Amino acid sequence: MIDLYAYATPNGRKPAILLEELGLPYEIHKVDIGKGDQFSKAFLAISPNNKIPAIVDRDNGLSVFESGAILMYLAEKYGQFLPTDLAAKTKVVEWLMFQMASVGPMFGQLGHFRNSAPEKINYAIARYEKEDLRLLGVLNRQLENNEFVVGDYSIADMALYPWIAAAASSYLQLPLDDFPSVQRWLNTVGNRPAVKIGMKIFAPDFSSQYANVLQTA
Known part of the structure; x- marks a missing residue:
């Protein structure tokens, strides 16, 4: 299970797209950057730069911040969407x-x-x-x-x-x-299909067989 901390921005949508493409179960924690949720102590422990997105991999307790690093981590861990050559x-x-x-x-x-x-x-x-x-x-x-x-x-x-x-x-x-x-x-x-779903993260009509949406970080 992956915990995704995000908001409805281009950067926040990127890991959601990959998680949908991989078909991984994940929980979405809404970090409302308009309200300053990103500056909470709990989120700082996950994302040292107070920026979304970030993830926590429950398999090993590893947290990853920066969207590019998240994409690389998930792609390498699950062996998809990033060549090995x-x-x-x-x-x-x-x-x-x-x-x-x-x-x-x-x-x-x-x-x-x-x-x-x-x-x-x-x-x-x-x-x-x-x-x-x-x-x-x-x-x-x-x-x-x-x-x-x-x-x-x-x-x-x-x-x-x-x-x-x-x-x-x-x-x-x-x-x-x-x-x-x-x-x-x-x-x-x-x-x-995965892109369509990932792009709708936090939209009223967001629907995913893999995701459970939580309200805040």
Whole structure:
């Protein structure tokens, strides 16, 4: 059994997608970051950076924080969605780090300055929008000759999907017209049953045969 501590954000959805793909039983603990749940002492003991998501593996008592580390841990433990061949594994990890180091932070900054900053700063909005469009171009080129990001469907796809799916939303307002391969990939990945379920974590219509939803951490 896996305890998943999360919220309805792109990072929070990533491990839910993988848990659904693996078909593992898990309990979801809602960490309401709008209310400051992430700063509780109990959650700090699991996630030293006070960030969601985090997991606790009841098999061994191990806690893991940072979404990329969670994906790697689960994929390696259960031998799925991450190649064992060193070269192939390295390529998947490269694109996982592309999401962790670039897509997530840069998309997050655009979302902040578009929607949450106390004052509108046009320079910041333009800067992050330009960088996010560049990142979409990088991903589009990678997908021009690949059905999935790297070879077979992997944790790289699961990490990127929730963020890229948010690109054209009213929150980020990034046009995808110039990225046809990204659009095709979004449709392919988004039609997977596990992805559909993982993306609805904490939604009123969330339903999973594997998950039990608890209210708070």
